[in-house]
Amino acid sequence: MSVDLSLDYFTLFGLPRRFGIDEAALDRAWHALQAEVHPDRHTHLSSGERSRMMQEALRVNEAFATLKKPLTRAQYLLELLGIDAGIATNTAMAPEFLMEQMEWREAVEEARLASDIDALEQLALRLRMRAGEVTARLKEQLDGGNDPDAAADTVRRLMFLDKLRRETGDALSALDS
Amino acid sequence: MALLQIAEPGMSAAPHERRLAIGIDLGTTHSLAATVKNSVAVCLADEEGRVLVPSVVHYRGDGGIEVGHAAVAAQPVDPRNTIVSVKRFMGRGLADVAHVETMPYVFEETPGMLRLRTVQGGKTPVEISAEILRALRARAEANLGGALAGAVITVPAYFDDAQRQATKDAARLAGLHVLRLLNEPTAAAVAYGLDNAAEGLYAVYDLGGGTFDLSILKLTRGVFEVLATNGNAALGGDDFDHRLYCWILDRARIAPPSATDTRRLQMKARAIKEQLTVSDEAPCQLRLDSGENVDLTVSREAFFEMTRPLVQKTLAPVRRALRDAGLAPQDIKGVVMVGGATRMPHVQRAVAGFFGQEPLTNLDPDRVVALGAAMQANALVGNRKAGDNDWLLLDVIPLSLGLETMGGLSEKIIPRNSTLPVARAQEFTTFKDGQTAMAFHVVQGERELVADCRSLARFELRGIPPMTAGAARIRVTFQVDADGLLSVAAREARTGVEASILVRPSYGLTDDEIAGMLRAGIERAGDDLAARALREQQVEAERALEATARALDADGGLLDAEEHARIAAAMEALRILIASGETARIAAGIAALARASEDFAARRMDRSIRAALAGHKIEEL
Incomplete structure (x- = not known):
């Protein structure tokens, strides 16, 4: 079997084109496709055939990485709708959201400078819950509503949160080693 | 476990025509080879029944080369020409290597990589490693009675591109066809997982002679998926020996020893470390060439105390890997212990304490990696028969790959823990009007400043037609194959001008090492x-x-x-x-x-x- 490279990522894995996905089904479909296209399965082929299969393995992994994370999955869904949620085309973010971001950021920085692991753990937990809320809203907007611009705004919020969560994780890793 | 039953492209048409394939664990302190016979993975022994080959190479004055046990005997007699733990030098510049001052070698820092001056001339770590691989190849061919179709060589999961490339080069130099470079913890997981029909989340804690890896895997229906890996490419059992060696020097109040005495003391330190795994104390008696006498007793407690910081040092990568995988210690179903250094009781205690469960020590920590590699080699070469276990390995890249951008910053192109194979492209543009060439600097590591990452390669894209600054569209594609090796291509979109390279490591950076790279990166965030x-x-x-x-x-x-x-x-x-x-x-x-x-x-x-x-x-x- 070979993978049709022209398929969109949802079709590739046999999933409905929705934000809410069955993660176990995604994992299973990914494993099944990699079992076909992974380079380990093709050591006996000619180098030309191997490099063709390589392209397919690369695309399958790219597709999986995109659909696995809520943020990239939402960005991809919007991309399929012709909407670039990138920060470059950012319309103004709501001031209260930006204010909240600044407060988060200051709290992370403060905890980092004070080497306060407990505070960072707390922040990481609160950020995870906040990201969960935003993701739930995104699911309503993308799967229920028909206001992609509102969804794009939520995606941008999730981008901010994602970055903050990464920074908090890095700060934690630095302190506990 | 229910294994994948998929079309069998790699299955041999005629099952009786078995192709000879081996797995090789090329270790810091010892190496070994294994193969699959009658569907069972077995280690290959020499005529005296010994499986482990000490990773020691002796270059003799008469032009002969000894490898393994014969070379060990030469250690104290001819330390300068007897190379131990060469794995620590792979893909490294002199500035990257710790404890150079206590090594009896004469180093040459040549462009590209370090060399060791021996009686037979300057030798690169790649050449020295190739001698070990050659010895294993000879053993395998004698044992199996024919030429090898290929070999799977294992590497520490936390090895960077330069170290992987150096390992592959060594195998080629030894005349081996490399079927795959396989990460050591992943190889161990294959051997453990297939033998025990394991399913669920597992951690592999691999403390070898010179490297430490921690991989977290999800095992489902024959798929071994690495969720995250972390480690320290310069931390291992050798460091425990070194701590003890320094302690002995200090306690015995002896002057800085000669090369021969140093080597004898180091060998003594290792023997004591091993004895303390089973005894409460060990004597240290040695008469040095200098005429000085060492007469000490090392208690288990004292040894544990002096090496506790090293044990603690392994837990930081464990926490980082869990964080990257989004997991807590209690999510892990079992912890597989790999590497001879995990025999030390205080290492096992620390791991048990961290995960809240006794680690799995029911397999031989010295052999499990080679056995897993042999199973993978057997599959890759096409020896699987219908009804045999079938499995799939989905491994990751341990360290982020990026490009230097304006201002000496690293722009990450492929993040750590991306599943292999992986390709990512990014567009760059010209900074100046009329710019016709662009220089690319490929780096690996987590830090933001390029100066703090490992430099992998530099290349140029030339022949860009003159345009206004910002008008050119240069698409740079990074591709990492299943061996974890990177190739980079750059292409100007309008004109189709191209440049591409298989990354050949530029080694010699004075980077303070991958070991602390991630941690340091975060500390200095x-x-x-x-x-x-x-x-x-x-x-x-x-x-x-x-x-x-x-x-x-x-x-x-x-x-x-x-x-x-x-x-x-x-x-x-x-x-x-x-x-x-x-x-x-x-x-x-x-x-x-x-x-x-x-x-x-x-x-x-x-x-x-x-x-x-x-x-x-x-x-x-």
């Missing part, structure tokens, strides 16, 4: 972020100045003398601010220049729209 913000503002300011100057050249006629002077003053002010090193003031200066040239920009926009309507291309303006 505060500094990095501040430095990054400053550099970004400086680059931004230079861009603004260049754009304004270009606009004045082209359309200065749109301004009267007063307007011209106001813009010139704002430019001068910004130039001074760039050197101030104060991020906020530079940002303010950029904003001031933008305000001063607001009207000018509007007038230019009008003009260019008119010009575009008149049939000119807007990019030219």
Whole structure:
């Protein structure tokens, strides 16, 4: 079997084109496709055939990485709708959201400078819950509503949160080693 | 476990025509080879029944080369020409290697990589490793009675591109066809998982002679998926020996020893370490060439105490890997212990304490990696028969890969823990008008500043037709194959000018090592972020100045003398601010220049729209 490279990522894995996905089904479909296209399965082929299969393995992994994370999955869904949620085309973010971001950021920085692991753990937990809320809203907007611009705004919020969560994780890793 | 039953492209058409394949664990302190016979993985022994080959190579004065046990005997007699733990030098420059001062070798720092001067001339770590691989190949061919179709060679999961490339080079030098470079913890997981029909989340804690890896895997229906890996490519059992060696020197109050005495003391330290795994204390008695006498007793407690920091050091990568995988210690179903150093009781205790469960020590920590590699080699070479276990390995890249961008910053192209194979592309553009070449600097590591990452390669894309700054579209593609090896291609979109390289490591960076790279990167994150913000503002300011100057050249006629002077003053002010090193003031200066040239920009926009309507291309303006 070979993978049709022209398929969109949802079709590739046999999933409905929705934000809410069955993660176990995604994992299973990914494993099944990699079992076909992974380079380990093709050591006996000619180098030309191997490099063709390589392209397919690369695309399958790219597709999986995109659909696995809520943020990239939402960005991809919007991309399929012709909407670039990138920060470059950012319309103004709501001031209260930006204010909240600044407060988060200051709290992370403060905890980092004070080497306060407990505070960072707390922040990481609160950020995870906040990201969960935003993701739930995104699911309503993308799967229920028909206001992609509102969804794009939520995606941008999730981008901010994602970055903050990464920074908090890095700060934690630095302190506990 | 229910295994995948998939079409069998790799299955041999005639099952009796078995192709000979081996797995090799090329270790810091010892190496070994294994193969699959009658569907069972077995280690290959020498005539005396010994499986482990000490990773020691002796270059003799008469031109002969001894490997393994024979070379061990030469250690104290001819230390300079007897190379131990060569794995620590793979893909490394001299500045990267710890404890050089206690090594009896004569190093040569040549461009590319370090060399060791022996009685047989300068030898690279690749050549020395190739001798070990050659010995294993000979053993395998004698044992299996034929030429090998290929071998799977294992590497520490936390090995970077340079170290992987060096390992593959060594195998080629030894005349081996490399079927795959396989990460050691993943190989161990295959051997453990298939034998025990394991399913669920597992951690592999692999403390070898010179490297430490921690991989977290999800095992489902024959798929071994690595969720995250972390480690320290310069931490292992050798470091425990070194701690003890230093302690002995200190306690015995002996002068800095000769090369021969150093080697004897180091061998003694290792023997004591091993004895303390089973005894409460061990004697240390040695008469040195210098005439001095060492007569000490080392208690288990004292040894544990002096090496506790090393054990603690392994837990940081464990926590980082769990964090990257989004898991807590209690999510892990079992912890597989790999590497001879995990025999030390205080290592096992620390791991048990961290995970809240006894680690799995029911397999031989010295052999499990080679056995897993042999199983994978057997599958890759096409020896699987219908009904045999079938499995799939989905491994990851341990360290992020990036490119140097303006201001010495690393732009991450492929993040750590991406599943292999992986390819990512990113577009870059020219910084100056008429720029016809672009230099790329490929780096690996988590830090923000390029100077703190490992330099992997540099290459140039030439022949870009002259265009306005920012007009060229250069697409750079990073591709990492299933061996974890990187290739990079760059292409200018409009003209199709291309450059591509298989990354050949440039080794010799004076980087303070992958070991602490991630941790250090995060520790210094505060500094990095501040430095990054400053550099970004400086680059931004230079861009603004260049754009304004270009606009004045082209359309200065749109301004009267007063307007011209106001813009010139704002430019001068910004130039001074760039050197101030104060991020906020530079940002303010950029904003001031933008305000001063607001009207000018509007007038230019009008003009260019008119010009575009008149049939000119807007990019030219």
